[in-house]
Amino acid sequence: MSQKLLEKINTPKDLQQFNIEDLTVLSQEIRELIVGVVSRNPGHLASNLGIVELTIALHYTFDFNKDKLIWDVGHQTYVHKLLTGRRKAFPTLRQYKGLSGFPDKDESEYDPFTCGHSGHAISAALGMSCADKINGVDRRIVAVVGDAAIGAGMSLEALNHAGHLKRNLVVLLNDNEMAISNTVGAIAKHLNKIRTTPLYTDFKKEVHHVLQSLPLVGKRMEHTLEHITEVLKREITPGQIFVDLGFNYFGPIDGHNIRELIDILHNIKNIDGPILLHVITEKGRGFEPALKNPARYHSAGTFQMRNGKVMETPKDPKKISYTKVFSETLIELAASNKDIVAITAAMPEGTGLDAFGKKFPDRYFDVGICEQHAVGLANGLVSSGLKPVAAIYSTFLQRAYDQVFHDVCLQKNGILFALDRSGIVGNDGPTHNGVFDIAYLRHLPGITLMAPKDGTELKAMLKMGVQLNSPVAIRYPRANIPEDNLDRNCKHIEIGKGEILRKGQEGAIIAYGAMVYPSMECADMLAEKGIDVTVVNARFAKPLDEKLIIEVVRKHQIVLTVEDHSEVGGFGSAIIELLIDKGINIQNIRKMGIPDKFIEHGSRDVILKILNLDAEGIYRKFISIWNTLEPVRIKNKEELEPTPNLI
Ligand SMILES: Cc1ncc(C[n+]2csc(CCOP(=O)(O)OP(=O)(O)O)c2C)c(N)n1
Known part of the structure; x- marks a missing residue:
């Protein structure tokens, strides 16, 4: 060959x-x-x-x-x-x-x-x-x-x-x-005009010729012709917009x-x-x-080369994604609340807002790849009595930090940000990981930050979030919801209130969002070793459930915070700040999250494992803290030796 x-x-x-x-x-x-x-x-x-x-x-x-x-x-x-x-x-x-x-x-x-x-x-x-x-x-x-x-x-x-x-x-x-999907906007229309005007050069020459042969009578005629030339030039010269820009x-x-x-x-x-x-x-x-179908194959899953048939995820085709829960819930809420409008910055499919756009075309805005404008637009919409929900990936909202500060928080505006792709996204790598949103939002006065532990809770948070008359951001991962069935009648969530999922004596894990289920699994693993721990689903990074957190910290000798966000400026940092402010000893508090480095690409599961942000990794971390306590407390020490950190 x-x-x-x-x-x-x-x-x-x-x-x-x-x-x-x-x-x-x-x-x-x-x-x-x-x-x-x-x-x-x-x-x-x-x-x-x-x-x-x-x-x-x-x-x-x-x-x-x-x-x-x-x-x-x-x-x-x-x-x-x-x-x-x-x-x-x-x-x-x-x-x-x-x-x-x-x-x-x-x-x-x-x-x-x-x-x-x-x-x-x-x-x-x-x-x-x-x-x-x-x-x-x-x-x-x-x-x-x-x-x-x-x-x-x-x-x-x-x-x-x-x-x-x-x-x-x-x-x-x-x-x-x-x-x-299709490019939106006036520039796209301009480009389309260029594409669909094939004979522009001949036409231009001809018009020029006709204009030159016209007799000029007086100044007015001259101006009129100049104007006509200018208008025609714009109509028939491709790319005039760029020519005018130099x-x-x-x-x-x-x-x-x-x-x-x-x-x-x-x-x-x-x-x-x-x-x-x-x-x-x-x-x-x-x-x-x-x-x-270029939109479908912009970034498809695995597919058959023969016919392009995209395979379902082999893991569990019955599971649904957080994105889908968001998409369906927002449509439900918008059906009974006519004020709800939705904004995407060129990610209709990715955010699930394409379905909203089909159902409520007049209440849907795709602004193009313009996150700053998306947030500015939301400001205008809310100030005229509407309820904007801006679904923007965590990493892309970084582009609009100042608008969130200036056009949303400073105005005390009731805008809801749905931060899809929060945490580790996987194969797209460091540019797409959504691991800084708590850090870039938490210091903004008046904002509420929450993260659901599962799909049912995402529904409840959305329901509560659209009723708030202040800025709110809900972060959720690029993943399927962990529970088997979505509880469609999910219970009400109260602002700033977390929940205790499990009670133990030997330590506590305070987990945020996508890290709650792995923390529960870790608690099962610890229980098998005779170590009973408390697990807290924090729900809010702002306002923190101060009463609950302080109570848990006071009761336990070891407290581990777990989040799929940068440890610097993240949820764990918020807890440490709270405890310092209250004069509470933080000696036995440890944080787990994304280390202070850019995380490379790889499948989400692989990367979370490498970062120890899965049940085994949290278990190892807990054991390593446990092993630093006085020897008298250590049970089966040799068995409980942690494996080293992998990154
Ligand atoms: C700030 C930001 N927002 C959104 C995206 C997601 N995104 C990736 S590619 C893409 C479309 C790019 O279209 P175009 O520039 O026309 O390039 P094409 O894929 O058509 O070659 C979008 C919206 C991104 N990468 N960056």
Whole structure:
């Protein structure tokens, strides 16, 4: 069997041995490999299939050893990885200790940044270009930005600045008409107009010609004609919006025609000033199921290569996710409360708000990848008497910290944040882990922070949360609910009240949110060793259930707090602060949570295990504290020796 072309590529320079026909064959090989690997290791399929030719053309034309290539978000870099020395590792994509699903500066010198949030690329590219001027470096900087990411606030701020500075910079707009779902917004409409006006150049020439042949009568006629020209120019010149921002606009061009791509990239390579090259691509190209339903295959689970059939999770297909509980409960609540409106920032499926949008289209807002605006919009809605629920992943709400402070908390606004993907998300890795939300929200006066132990409690918290006339955030993980059956008539939850789930004498575990069930399991394991512990479901990180916590701390010699959040500034820290404020001895209090480091990718279960945030890990931690107590208290010491911390 002859060697595949892809196998001849170890660095991007190796592309130079190929002609255009070879590069077309190479595109096919790359698509097959990506579909094969992603069908087993779920990842971002459709965006990567759409960007094959463009990535090849970029590496063919530029020397990204010297020049710099910056990807916005970075979920579309599989082809880039295959061409930059990571082909052999590709089957380990998104697995623990395997290749990251995003650019990673520790993985390759071809990845200038570790990234995963939308909107950063143009700013970073402009910064590099400015530095090049100061340092006297001659190289080209290219930022690849999707048609959804270009509408993010940060992208627009960077375009604004780049057009002003006039530095050398290529912004490559990869326009596939899709975010994860359809791209929304006026810019998307503008791009759509460009795409669907094929004869714009001929038309423009003709209009120009007609205008020139008109007799000019007096000043008024002159002004009118100038105005007509201006209006027509806007109507028929593609990318006028970017031209007005100070960019040289080229396009739109076919992003699957390698020859055309290479030609134009060669031509624009040495043009000075900011350039915007508009490339039209098809999300999911080359794999029929993904092409037909790109949103489904943006990031699907495992699927059959033959027909694209997505497999159900093998673990327990009957279980439902926290996201689904949120989605269904919000629809229930909105049916009887007409004031409830829902906001997503380009994540309708991920947050489960797509169902709400179908049911209540007039009360649903997808604002695009614009978390800051999402929060600002909620402020306007609430101040006019509505009840906004903003479902934003924990990691993405970080983008809108100031809006939460200024437009929500300072106004004492009754907005509910549904922080999906809190805690460890798994294969997406450090950019997507939602492990800082308690830390960035808890110090804001007036906010209520809660986390359900299971789906039933999530329902109750939502019910209570939408009734509050003050800011509230509910965090829940990317996981199935732990209980077998959702209790549809869940009991009322009182603000700032936790619950004791189990009583023991030998110590206490105070757990928050997703860590409550593993803590209960740990308590069973300890009980088997003759150690009975109290387990508290804290429910609230703010306001803390002070009475309950103080009582539990006073009664027990060992108290362990457990959370799937950064230990720095997290739930455990809140408890320690409370105890210090009350003058209570904290000597026997220990915290468990995410250590002070960025947590790499790997499946959620694997990562939680490595962090000791599963029942066995909590058990080991408890035992290690137990073993530090006076020898007289130690039962079966040798049996209870903890295994070392794994991270
Ligand atoms: C700040 C932020 N919000 C939301 C997301 C989730 N997200 C990942 S990719 C994506 C869509 C990107 O669409 P586009 O920029 O058009 O790129 P494409 O996938 O179409 O190539 C979204 C919303 C994110 N990565 N960062």
